[in-house]
């Protein structure tokens with residue numbers, strides 16, 4: 001049973017998909033069930049992954065994390081996502097970029113949540 005915005009990974013080929021419409025089927029890739037990625041919320045290692053949301057003029061800035069995450073070829077933040085009420089905004093990053101993104105947002109949203117995906121340490125949520 002899937003739910004909107006859940007993220008699944010194929011442990012065989014590495015495909016990653018995000019659910020847009022949940023319709024009850026099971027997701028498969030390479031002939032196997034895809035793995036649901038859990039949203040981690042607390043860092044225990046010295047590498048920080050939990051996204052930090054900062055209100056800025058015209059929107060929000062999201063940093064990963066409280067200490068900047070590495071952005072190296074083999075270990076980096078692939079994307080940062082901001083969920084603002086019923087909207088989802090996403091910034092795709094590459095090695096060498098800063099581990100942060102700015103999102104333009106109109107008005108005063110009721111809920112603001114950030115997620116990010118580290119290619120080594122998986123999915124994190126603020």
Ligand SMILES: [Fe+2]
Nearest residue numbers: 047118120121
């Ligand atoms: Fe990481």
